Amino acid sequence: MFSNNYILRQKTKDKRQEDRPVLIFCLLFFIFFLFFLTACVKIETFSNDPRGNFEALWKIMDEHYCFFQYKEIDWNKIHSEYAERIDNSMNDESLFLLLNEMLQELKDGHVNLSTPFDVGRYWKWFEDYPRNFNSNILDNYLGSQYAISGGISYKILEDNIGYMYYGDFSSGPGETNLDYIIDKFSICEGIIIDVRDNGGGLLSNADKLAARFVNEKTLVGYIQHKTGKGHNDFSEPFARYNEPSSRLRYQKPVVVLTNRSCYSATNDFVNAMRYCPNVTIVGDKTGGGSGLPFNSEIPNGWSVRFSACPIFDANMQQIESGIEPDIHVDLSERDMKKGKDTLIETARNLLKTPTQQ
Amino acid sequence: MKSPDNNGCFRSRMQFRRQKTSGGNQTIFAFCILSFVSFFPLFCLSQEVPGSLTYKAFMVGYGISSVYDSYLSPLNYTGENVGLYYEQMKNTKLMNGNVSAQHLFNLNYSWSKNDPETASYYTGFLEYDYGLYRRFKPVNKLQVFAGMQGGGLFGVIYNTRNGNNPATGKGHVNLSLSAIADYKLQIRSQPLHFRYQLNVPFIGAMYSPQFGQSYYEIGLGATDNLVHFASFHNYFFASNMLSAEIPLNNFTLRFSYHFSFYETRINDLDTRLITNTFYIGFSYNFFIVSGKQKNNNYRYVFE
Numbered sequence: 001m002f003s004n005n006y007i008l009r010q011k012t013k014d015k016r017q018e019d020r021p022v023l024i025f026c027l028l029f030f031i032f033f034l035f036f037l038t039a040c041v042k043i044e045t046f047s048n049d050p051r052g053n054f055e056a057l058w059k060i061m062d063e064h065y066c067f068f069q070y071k072e073i074d075w076n077k078i079h080s081e082y083a084e085r086i087d088n089s090m091n092d093e094s095l096f097l098l099l100n101e102m103l104q105e106l107k108d109g110h111v112n113l114s115t116p117f118d119v120g121r122y123w124k125w126f127e128d129y130p131r132n133f134n135s136n137i138l139d140n141y142l143g144s145q146y147a148i149s150g151g152i153s154y155k156i157l158e159d160n161i162g163y164m165y166y167g168d169f170s171s172g173p174g175e176t177n178l179d180y181i182i183d184k185f186s187i188c189e190g191i192i193i194d195v196r197d198n199g200g201g202l203l204s205n206a207d208k209l210a211a212r213f214v215n216e217k218t219l220v221g222y223i224q225h226k227t228g229k230g231h232n233d234f235s236e237p238f239a240r241y242n243e244p245s246s247r248l249r250y251q252k253p254v255v256v257l258t259n260r261s262c263y264s265a266t267n268d269f270v271n272a273m274r275y276c277p278n279v280t281i282v283g284d285k286t287g288g289g290s291g292l293p294f295n296s297e298i299p300n301g302w303s304v305r306f307s308a309c310p311i312f313d314a315n316m317q318q319i320e321s322g323i324e325p326d327i328h329v330d331l332s333e334r335d336m337k338k339g340k341d342t343l344i345e346t347a348r349n350l351l352k353t354p355t356q357q
Numbered sequence: 358m359k360s361p362d363n364n365g366c367f368r369s370r371m372q373f374r375r376q377k378t379s380g381g382n383q384t385i386f387a388f389c390i391l392s393f394v395s396f397f398p399l400f401c402l403s404q405e406v407p408g409s410l411t412y413k414a415f416m417v418g419y420g421i422s423s424v425y426d427s428y429l430s431p432l433n434y435t436g437e438n439v440g441l442y443y444e445q446m447k448n449t450k451l452m453n454g455n456v457s458a459q460h461l462f463n464l465n466y467s468w469s470k471n472d473p474e475t476a477s478y479y480t481g482f483l484e485y486d487y488g489l490y491r492r493f494k495p496v497n498k499l500q501v502f503a504g505m506q507g508g509g510l511f512g513v514i515y516n517t518r519n520g521n522n523p524a525t526g527k528g529h530v531n532l533s534l535s536a537i538a539d540y541k542l543q544i545r546s547q548p549l550h551f552r553y554q555l556n557v558p559f560i561g562a563m564y565s566p567q568f569g570q571s572y573y574e575i576g577l578g579a580t581d582n583l584v585h586f587a588s589f590h591n592y593f594f595a596s597n598m599l600s601a602e603i604p605l606n607n608f609t610l611r612f613s614y615h616f617s618f619y620e621t622r623i624n625d626l627d628t629r630l631i632t633n634t635f636y637i638g639f640s641y642n643f644f645i646v647s648g649k650q651k652n653n654n655y656r657y658v659f660e
Contacts, residue, residue, distance in 0.1 A: 041620050041627040043425055043433060048472070056431065064569060116475075203573060223577070226569030228625050235567060238579040292571055295519040297430050301473025303518060308569050 048299040050095045054086045056298040057099055057113075061106070063229040066291050066310045070318055071107065075231070078105050096120065096302075103304075108320075109263055110293040114303040125260065125287040125322070132259040132284045132331045132343065133196040138165065140339045147184075150177030156184070161348050162191035166209070169201025169265040175247055178212055182248045190253035190351030192344060193273075200264025200289065210272035211245040213254060213279060218242045220272045221319075222312045223292070237316065242272045254279045255347035258325055262286040264293075270323050271313055280350060281325040283343050288322040409644070412446040414611055416638025422467035424478050425629040428525045428566065429516040434478045436469025440615070440634050452491065457502060459488040461556075463596075465617070465632060475518075480630065482512030482527070482619075484596070486556065488535050502537035506556055510594065510619075514628075521571050527621075527628070529594075531561025531587060550602040550609075557595050563587040568625045591623045608641045 046052035046059075058079050068075055082102045090098070096113065100120030103111050113120035141163060146155035150173025154164035162185035173181075185191045193209075210220075222237035256273050258281055267286045273279050291307020298304065313319050327346065335342040418440040425433045443462040448454060463484040470477050486508030493501045510529040516522075535556045542549050562584055566575060575583070585591070600613040613636040621628045 041425070041622055041629050043627070043629070044431070045433075060431065066569070223574050223579075225567055225571060225574060227567050229568070233568070235570070235579075238574060238577065240577060292521050292573060294522045294569070294571070295516075297432055297471065297476060299432065299472070301471060301475030303476070305520065308521070309571050309574065 046299050049088050050090050051083075051086050051088055053095065053298045053300050053302070054083065054099065054102075057304060058082075058102070060296045060298070060304060061103070061306060062231075064226065064294060064296065064308055065106065065111075065306050066224075066226060066234075066308055067106070067108065067320060068231040070310070070320065073106060078102060092300075093117070106306075108291065108307055109287065109289050110291050110305060110307045112305045114305070125263065125289070129260040130284065130330055131261070133261065134331065134336065134341070135197075137336060137339055137341045138194075141341065141344060149181055150174055152177070152181060154181055154184070156188055157348070159348060159352065160188050161351050162188040163194065163344070164191065165194045167195075167198050169198060169203075169205045169269070172202060172205035172208065175208070175245075178209065178245075179248050182212060182250050185250065186248075188252070190255065191250065192255050192257060192347045192351070194257040194344070195262055195266050195269060196257055196259040196283065196343070197261045198263075198266040199261060200266050203265050203268055203292075206265045206269035206272065207242070208245075210242050210269055210276065212247075212249050213273065213276040214242050214244045215249065215251075215277070216244060218275050219314045220275050221268075221314050222316055223309055224312075225309045234310075237312065240311075242275065252278065253351050255350055256281050257343045257347060258283040258286050258323075259343075260284050260287045260322070264289040267319060267323060268311060271319055274323070274326070275314060280327065280347075281323070282327045282329055282347050282350070283325050284328065284330065285324050286322040288320050290318065290320040409450075410448050410642060411644070412444075412640060412642050414442070414444040414638060414640035416440075416442040416611060416613060416636035418442060418613070418615065418634040418636035420615075420632060420634030422469055422480070422633075423629070423631040424467065424469050424480055424514060425627065426478075426514050426525050427625075427627045428522060429478070429514060429519060430471065430476070432471045434469035434471050434476075436467055436478070438465055438467030438480075438632050438634055440465040440632075440636065442613070442615070442636055442638070444640075449489075451489070455492050456504075457490045457492055459486075459490065459506075461486045461488070461506075461508070463615075465634070467632065477517045479515045479517070480512065482510065482630070484508065484510045486533065486535075488533075488556075490535070490537065498541045500539040500541075502535075502539075504535055506533040506535045507531075508533065510558075514630075521573060524572075525566070525628070526564060528564035529558070529561055529587065529592070530563075531558035531592075533558040548604050550600075550604075552598075552600045552602065554598045554600075555595065558592065559588060561587045561592075563592055563621065563623070565621065565623045565626060585623055587621075591621060593620045594618065602640060608639045611638050611640045612636070613638075 046056040062075055082098065085098055096115050096118060100113050103113055103120060104122050107122060109122055109125050111122060141157065142153060142155055146153050151168060151171030152164050152166045152173055157163050164181060218241060219239060220242045221240045223240055224234045224237050227233045227235050256270060256279060258270055262270055267289050270281060270286050274281055290311040292309035292311060293305045294308035295303055295305050329343050329346045332342045420438050422438040423433060423435050441464040445460040447458050449456050449458050465482045467480045468477060486506040488504050488506035490502035490504030495501060512527040513524050515524040533556045537552060537554045539550060539552045564584055566583065595618045597616040598613055600611055603610045615634045615636060617632045619630040
């Protein structure tokens with residue numbers, strides 16, 4: 001027989017042994033917790049003064065901007081040049097002018113520095129070229145009796161050519177809007193899609209319209225994204241296709257009118273349209289803007305936009321600097337004096353004599 | 358057919374074709390399925406034990422939050438958050454009745470601004486976990502639960518002024534280590550419970566876009582390499598809940614402080630979300646007898 005003391009001791013010992021795994025578990029858990037709290041993400045911060053904001057902006061662009069190599073820009077050299085000009089006593093306006101000047105070295109219409117008092121911009125992609133568009137002359141064609149559907153103004157001209165003006169891809173027509181427009185133009189000999197002065201908008205709107213002019217899935221280009229902070233850290237190109245719409249599709253000749261102010265999503269639309277059958281691009285070279293823009297910000301709260309994901313054509317060629325038209329036409333002074341739009345007139349002639357295209 | 362790429366080299370068009378789903382992704386999906394398949398039988402086994410004692414708690418909370426996400430901005434945002442919390446703990450018949458099963462739901466919504474107050478984040482996270490715990494009673498008045506959870510954490514951080522990178526989505530499926538310590542004391546005739554629960558995921562899978570990948574591209578179908586193996590090297594989440602419970606006549610008042618630390622570091626993208634939330638709510642213990650809930654004021658799951 002065991003004594004009561006022995007049984008009690010044995011029970012206590014058993015109890016301790018039973019508790020041991022729990023204590024070890026708790027201890028390990030605690031150590032894990034402490035270790036990983038100390039091994040956390042280090043947030044790099046810049047001071048909210050002119051130099052800190054300059055360094056933050058330079059770094060954002062250094063890590064995220066996608067056209068350094070294509071445009072042969074030495075971003076480190078630019079840092080050296082502009083860092084010398086930064087003075088912590090400069091006011092917001094002076095800082096803005098300097099930072100904007102640095103960003104303009106990128107020669108990119110998608111690069112903007114937005115502040116509460118101004119928006120930094122690079123507009124030489126259209127300012128240095130003929131405008132090739134006059135809205136007053138356009139009124140001579142549209143008059144007052146034209147229809148508007150989903151942001152598209154459209155009318156059948158007197159020679160049975162359909163004309164539509166789409167000035168902003170930010171406003172998107174619905175599929176039903178496009179059905180009505182295409183149905184109305186079905187009796188026409190051909191249509192003119194005028195996207196002059198369209199500075200872009202949503203790529204999805206451009207894709208939606210382009211899908212009405214192909215009958216089979218068509219490769220139109222590729223898109224890449226940055227996979228790291230290095231200037232050349234890019235993903236494998238991902239193919240982009242123009243997939244035919246399951247609704248009404250236009251089968252007759254189409255002319256797309258372009259000028260230098262066709263930018264961003266409009267540049268992408270023109271790119272997609274040139275791979276469609278029966279489509280001719282008429283006008284001036286587009287403005288470009290093939291980098292899908294991202295946004296970021298610097299410590300003082302100013303917002304910066306920049307090209308982040310390059311988009312290429314179907315031959316993997318850059319379209320950042322614009323797309324050449326099939327037929328180059330400028331708005332002539334003589335036609336303007338007559339109230340005529342040379343590009344629209346050229347398009348009408350092409351559509352009336354499709355065999356000569 | 359050859360064509361120049363952006364590096365000025367010539368590459369075969371075939372190289373540009375989308376790669377098929379990598380073996381790594383298949384492994385991760387297999388792991389996820391395996392995790393749930395492993396947990397599911399235990400889940401079923403522990404479900405309806407007739408007459409089993411069950412604990413439920415509902416709480417609403419308010420607190421402060423700090424959000425950093427380098428996909429959206431290099432700046433840290435600070436603000437407030439509100440939360441909903443639901444907990445169910447039930448004794449099971451596993452291991453001679455020494456195992457408890459827990460369901461946890463936590464919905465948190467926060468709004469925050471950058472320091473210059475020029476932009477805002479809206480952040481929403483939903484967490485669900487199902488855990489199984491071995492109960493221990495190392496000393497009198499102290500009950501310790503140690504176990505594992507399987508669950509998911511899903512959320513989104515939205516920036517009000519970004520264009521093509523307006524939001525970042527978060528998705529996690531993971532197994533977690535979890536521990537609960539419950540200490541009971543009595544002040545005069547009023548019993549009190551103090552409880553601390555810590556959950557730390559240690560293995561799983563998580564969703565993350567690439568460093569500069571747009572959701573437009575993902576929408577086109579570029580979905581390779583979006584799901585990643587997750588463990589302490591790239592993901593750390595600790596959910597700490599400290600609670601005090603005061604049993605009253607028909608229910609128990611519960612006050613909690615929840616400290617949540619969420620952090621990911623993947624594809625050169627860093628995210629950190631810290632919330633400090635104070636909750637208030639109620640809890641109660643009950644039996645299921647003949648399919649009906651019978652409130653119980655004498656016995657507690659957390660004894």
